[in-house]
Amino acid sequence: MIPELGHFALIVGLLLSLALSILPIAGSYSARPLWMEAARPLALGVFAFVFIAYVCLTVAFIQSDFTVNYVAQNSNSILPIYYKITAVWGGHEGSILLWLLIQAGWAAAVALFGRQLPPELLARVLSVLGMVLIGFFLFIILTSNPFDRTLPFPPMEGSDLNPLLQDPGMIFHPPLLYMGYVGFSVAFAFAIAALLGGHLDAVWARWARPWTVVAWAFLTLGIALGSWWAYYELGWGGWWFWDPVENASLMPWLVGTALMHSLAVTEKRGLFKSWTILLAIFAFSLSLLGTFLVRSGVITSVHAFATDPLRGSFILGFLAVVVGISLLLFALRAPAVSARSVFSFRSLETFLLGNNILLILIMAMVLTGTLYPLVADALNLGKISVGPPFFNLFFVPLMVVLCLLLGMGVRANWKDSRWDKLLSAWRLPFLAALVVALVWPLAFDHYHWGAVLGLFIGAWVFCASLADIVSKTRNAKSFVAGLKRQRASYYGMHLAHIGLAVAVLGVVLTTVYSVEEDLRMGAGDSHKVAGYDFDFGGVRLAQGPNYRAFEGVIHVSKNGKPVAELYPQKRNYFSGGNTMTEAAIDTGLFRDIYVALGEPLDRSNPSGDWAVRLQYKAFVVWIWLGALLMAIGGGIAVADKRYRKARAAREASLSGNLAAA
Structure with a gap:
């Protein structure tokens, strides 16, 4: 009876998602407040019914109910209770239910914490999330139902959970990774809502930015935990192998990183509006592409879940619909949200634009190396393997340039900077990084010039961030008073940059000096x-x-x-x-x-x-320590009071433009 209750809850959730995708957005165009107000309870209702379905599947695992096919395939009676609970997402069907739960949870969070949004914008954002939910509801109900029965002849004992997943790291890795993947759907929904309304300004960016940063922080933790799990569980001692599934999580992270910085420019200067919209579309689209790679059977990996072509075809079709409609809408509506302004090539905008371009180039390289063997095989060009030498050939030099620009950009001003002040600000961090790079390798048994370059890059980012923090306290009454003057987002940014520096140092040192x-x-x-x-x-x-x-x-x-x-x-x-x-x-x-x-x-x-x-x-532990610092930096940035304080008066111009649209 419990599995049937779970199945029924999924059907009710699908119906509520249909209402969520239609009613609020129709109300936003027809000026019907009640229809728009329905978005919030509908989003909460979807989450409630998906949660019921998830609890039903969890109970089936705890009770070792082998009349449920998914339980019989991924558990047995002697499996420890904590692994029975995490086995819920140990296979394809349950992991999709976890994805759906997190997707509904993000929509519910927007409904709960987006009360200060203009009603038209909130209605459109939740409607777009409802449309995304429909796709995953149909996917799980039509192709991946976790409540299918083994009746009338259930097995006496179930199969075991994959031993690779019987590990504490896998208790936390999938939920964190999915929180990041799915979290980018909120940025995507904000972008589509802006295109539909034909209005995007600094206030919109301020609303969209914390959701993006939270998703990015979760994805950072998920990738780091997956890397750590592979390091200690697979027995080979490596931390990254450029596996296609590893790449599938890295690509949205790279685009999400670019999106965060682009949102900062849009918020501060009202620039990069069309670029920001495009990055939001790409970040979520790459998350869907990663789902396709993991679940379609087109690749072989210890991280892959399913090998069913039907499921892969469904996700590929869903991806095509999402990307196709989004890009069509972007082509039609982007001119309405575009912005023109002038800034110097010495400005912070220039450095952020350069970093954005480099991040997209890195993503394109990873995408090419990941998909090219699949395309070549599909075109009967033979079996082609793209391994670490290809990725490292492009990734390493691009990351070197990216880190150089990062350290330079933190000392630049918005709109314009003076060369003499920039050179003066860069001098001390440059010299400190050079000393670190030349002296540190002396502690090891051999001197490696590759290590010198890597150490310089990591130390440069670290020292540039510290120098900027110190410079902000110079004119204050005291060092502590100077620190208090800065916002939480400022410290979150620098902690994330320092985390990147620590990770770079870990990568360089473990690559060169491990035995x-x-x-x-x-x-x-x-x-x-x-x-x-x-x-x-x-x-x-x-x-x-x-x-x-x-x-x-x-x-x-x-x-x-x-x-x-x-x-x-x-x-x-x-x-x-x-x-x-x-x-x-x-x-x-x-x-x-x-x-x-x-x-x-x-x-x-x-x-x-x-x-x-x-x-x-x-x-080697510095790699994951750096990732942890980056994620904590993201959390600190979101804690900035300007994102938390209520706005008693909504911006009249934004509301008026959205209502008119």
Whole structure:
């Protein structure tokens, strides 16, 4: 009965979404206040019924209801309870339900926190979100229903959840990633509403900007957590492999980053209006493209969910409709929201425009490398593989230029700047970054000029941000008073830039100075890697809640002093018989000691020699620390009081123009 209740809730949610997509927008054009006011309760109603459906599926997992096909495929009775709850999004159907829940949640959030928006704008934004909801409701009901039954012959026991997903990292990674993906639909809805109304100004940008920043912060956390999960769970010790699914999440992040900066220009100077609209369309479209890549079966990846061409065709059709209608509307209405103004090539606008162009170039490069093998295969041009060498060839130099412009731009003024003041402001950060780049590599066993360049770029961004903060306090009574003068958005911006610098430093140092060795080791064997001694104590049996494992015992020391005891595992899961590698890591602020157990070299004697991977990972944790700082910076920026305080009087000009449209 509970699964049927969940299915019924999805149908009711679809009907409410139909009403949400039609009634408010019709009211905005016919000047019917009651129809426009219906947008808020309709959005909340959609969320309520999707939440009911989600709870029903969760209950089915907790109760091990194997009469539900999706539960039977992704759970079993011995699966720990916390993994039963997260198994709800462990497969395709449940992950789409999670997406739908988050999509409805964003719409409900706009309804709750958008009370100060002009009613015409709010009605159009929620109607556009309702149209997006219809697409996903139809997708889940027609092609991916999680409540399908196995009756009349349900299995006695279910299959296991994919062992790769039986990990704490996967408890948080999909929800965070989806919060970012789906969050860009709000920026998209604001952009479409602006095109429909034919009016876009600084006030519109101020309303749209916090939603975009929140989505970007969630996506940053989701990508970082996915990278960290791949690092410690897959046993290879890498943090990024340019996998197509990894690229699918990176592309909307790049465009979302450009969108945030473009919104800042639109808010402050009323410029880049058409460009901002286009970026909002692209950010959400790339999120849908990522969904297509993950769920269509056109790629093979440990991150991919489904291999059903029908589902892929539906998403591709939905993507074509969204992109096609949006770009058509943009072509027709963009002149109505365009702006013309003059600014110097020494201005902050120029640096932000340059960074926007570079971000889009990087995205285009990633898109080309990701889709070209698929296009070549479809055109019978043969199987072509595009790997890290291609991406690194373009990504690295473009990122170098991007970071250089970022550090230069934070000291520039709006509209125009003086060369002498800019050069004076850049001098000290440049010299500090140069010293860091030349001195830091001396701490390692070899001097690498690639590391010097990377360290300079990271240190340049870091020092430029600190120098700008210090410069803002010079004329204040005290340093603290000077700090209090600045808005939260200012500090959020600089914390995000510093986070990027930390991530860049982590990437450079771990790429150049990490050491990896694959060895044959037996009980009593010892090996030295990067100054650390690894003593292999043999292998023992270990028992988990739903698996049995061979567990290696490795003692790590340096200069005769104990550092850590590591216990890497090779797990065999009872249901399905899947074998997984569980690495053991001793994490520090400046290095990770990473050990992964391979295969027994004599399968008839597991207590004999094993293949073992030993790694010294220099500063690798800085990559994820930098991403965390970036996301926190986004959160601080959104906390700026100008985004929170209520506007008692709505801008009459905006309301008038929207109503007239």
